[in-house]
Amino acid sequence: MKLAGLKSVENAHEESIWAATWVPATDARPALLLTGSLDETVKLWRPDELVLEGTNTGHCLGVVSVAAHPSGVIAASASLDSFVRVFDVDTNATIATLEAPPSEVWQMQFDPKGTILAVAGGGSASVKLWDTATWQLAATLSVPRPEGSKPSDRGGSGKFVLSVAWSPDGRRLACGSMDGTISIFDVARAKFLHNLEGHFMPVRSLVYSPVDARVLFTASDDTHVHMHDAEGKSLVGAMSGHTSWVLSVDVSPDGSALATGSSDKTVRLWDLTMRAAVQTMTNHTDQVWGVAFRPPGGTGVRAGRLVSVSDDKSISLYDYSGR
Incomplete structure (x- = not known):
């Protein structure tokens, strides 16, 4: 398996790019790339040429997360201004604006059916679940306090929730x-199940395997990437190679490879059979905040693609070939 650089766009945004995701293809168009930046904008890009399709404004502070609905029709952006803006991908019309207290919107993701948008709640130590039919708050999943902490401890539960991931x-x-x-919840029962241990620094990114709903990959500032059996509560493997914080992780659609982005300015490709890095890309000149494999599907789309975004304001697109 390997990555080959296809294209990079310098100064794709005016400030650091902190978020990237793929908008699935629809009958009318191919998959698009969505990026969010500290320049307060969200941009849409055509997938293989990285040609700018549109720029969305509407936030008054930097964009920290973007998420795409599985239908490819709508997407959402979350900002340091504490708003989540839900919009129509093709027209940029605002569909809903979800408001949160300060420092309570971080990473977010739509569930596989597209009925719920989960938003990491930052300082509230919770994940908010929004119903995508009504855009009303459906549930709040609270991360329990660490054992032994007193209710009077400053900083609430001592948890600050940064990242979310749905099982397939x-x-x-x-x-x-x-x-x-890392906290695992049973969504239907809105019930906390258990924590996964092993990291001792912030977990800014995590992703389930698309081929095994038990397997969860987590990336941490401790420089390690962990592979968990999320149901059995066990650590299956730990992968090391980055020399600084691992800021982003994504798994290939076939479930055989991981990509990670790090503050060591590199993108790494990991073979999950070997549980080792097989390639390091060094085209970014600053922290790599986001990596994302393009989902399969759409007409004329054969090859695998990976994208990375960075504090250096650039976007890089790679060809990914699996085994």
């Missing part, structure tokens, strides 16, 4: 916290 069957939601713990 939509039954589980995982969230990563500033203190390194």
Whole structure:
């Protein structure tokens, strides 16, 4: 398996690019790339040429996360201004504006069916679940306090929730916290199940395997990438190679490879059979905040693609070939 650089766009945004995701293809158009930046904008790009399709304004502070609905029709952007803006991908019309208290919107993701938008709640130590039919708050999943902490401890539960990931069957939601713990929830019952241990620094990104709903990959500031059995609560493997914080992780659609982005300015490709990095890309000149494999599907789309975004304001597109 390997990555080959296809194209890079310098100064794709005016400030650091902190978020990237793929908008699935629809009958009318191919998949698009969505990027969010500290320049307060969200941009849409055509997939293989990285040609700018549109620029969305509407936030008054930097954009920290973007998420695409599985239908490819709508997407959402979350900003440091504490708003989540839900918009029509093709017209940029605002569909809903979700408001949160300050520092309570971080990473977010639609569930596989597209009925719920999960938003990591930052300082509220929770994940908010929004019903995508009504855009009303459907549930709040609270991360429990660490054992032994007193209710009077400053900083609430001592948890600050940074990242969220849905299992491919939509039954589980995982969230990563500033203190390194990962909490697993049963979504249908809105019930906390257990924590996964092993990281001791912030978990800014996590993703379930698309081929096994039990397997969860987590990336941490401790420079390691962990592979968990999220149901059995066990650490299956730990992968090391980055020399600084691992800011982003994504898994290939066939479930055989991982890509990671790090503050060591590199993108790494990991072979999950070997549980080792097989390639390091060094085209960015600053922290790599986002990596994302393009989902399969759409007409004329054969090859695998990976994208990375960075503090250096650039976007890089790679050809990914699996085994």
